Amino acid sequence: MKWQGRRQSSNIDDRRGQGGPKMGAGGFSPLLLGPLLKILFSKTGLILVGVFIVGSIVLGYNPLSLLGGLLGGGGGQGFTTDTSYTPTAEEDEMAAFAGTILADTEDVWNQQLEDYREPTLVLYSGSVSSACGSASSATGPFYCPADEKLYIDLSFFQDMESKLSAGGDFAYAYVIAHEVGHHIQKIQGITDEVHNLRGKVSEKEYNQNSVKLELQADFLAGVWAHHSQKTASMMESGDLEEALNAANAIGDDRLQKQSSGRVVPDSFTHGTSAQRMMWFKKGFESGDLRQGDTFSADDL
Numbered sequence: 001m002k003w004q005g006r007r008q009s010s011n012i013d014d015r016r017g018q019g020g021p022k023m024g025a026g027g028f029s030p031l032l033l034g035p036l037l038k039i040l041f042s043k044t045g046l047i048l049v050g051v052f053i054v055g056s057i058v059l060g061y062n063p064l065s066l067l068g069g070l071l072g073g074g075g076g077q078g079f080t081t082d083t084s085y086t087p088t089a090e091e092d093e094m095a096a097f098a099g100t101i102l103a104d105t106e107d108v109w110n111q112q113l114e115d116y117r118e119p120t121l122v123l124y125s126g127s128v129s130s131a132c133g134s135a136s137s138a139t140g141p142f143y144c145p146a147d148e149k150l151y152i153d154l155s156f157f158q159d160m161e162s163k164l165s166a167g168g169d170f171a172y173a174y175v176i177a178h179e180v181g182h183h184i185q186k187i188q189g190i191t192d193e194v195h196n197l198r199g200k201v202s203e204k205e206y207n208q209n210s211v212k213l214e215l216q217a218d219f220l221a222g223v224w225a226h227h228s229q230k231t232a233s234m235m236e237s238g239d240l241e242e243a244l245n246a247a248n249a250i251g252d253d254r255l256q257k258q259s260s261g262r263v264v265p266d267s268f269t270h271g272t273s274a275q276r277m278m279w280f281k282k283g284f285e286s287g288d289l290r291q292g293d294t295f296s297a298d299d300l
Contacts, residue, residue, distance in 0.1 A: 109224070120149045122149050124151060130144045130149065130151055143186075160246065175246065177220070214271055215275055223286075225243065244281065
């Protein structure tokens, strides 16, 4: 990608080195199950659920440990600052990259949507506190609808390359654009419509709607790439393939197969590798928001 020297967004909250809630000693307790379910089934917590799977695959992290941390299990909680933290030149370059991609999404969506409300991108290292709860780098990138912010530990991009074989600057741009897609769904009321189905439909049906929500975010990332290329021309040869490879790497079927050796379609929440690639590519090729109604698609 030809991204260097371009405008960087001012909607950046750089918390690298600041840390997040400090968890007390102890592990995940069965007593946390009730509060855990309340968080997972709340409107603000659901966006986090799918990325736990990715975090466990990419970082070898136990999702239950992370969820226990989200609930503050095992002891008191305080906030820490890593005074020894010094970002490397590579990290600062990735921060500049993330700011540039966010700026480009702002340019595109301010043109495509009336009254677009720009989100904030929070860069953090290790752990962070959000309106959706506390999270660690094992969570992976996520969007919190409660505060309309995107959260990214930049080390995730290194792990995409080393542990998922899904590296490349346009692959990383796809990740950011996907989370911005969730922001668009939030401000258009789509997120709340899906989350309000919780408890009103079967778990299988709810998961199907969750898949449609995620695939629509992939489509929106593709629409961004389409219009960005027309106006900013950042893409180079091989960039589209990088994004498609990343979409393939984080499909539910592939992640489940890698994690447990078996695939359970009824538990999918993000879509298969083939579906994620297809909807991103559809958005990229058409650039037409009218073609992104995943909720009416016959094959989902």
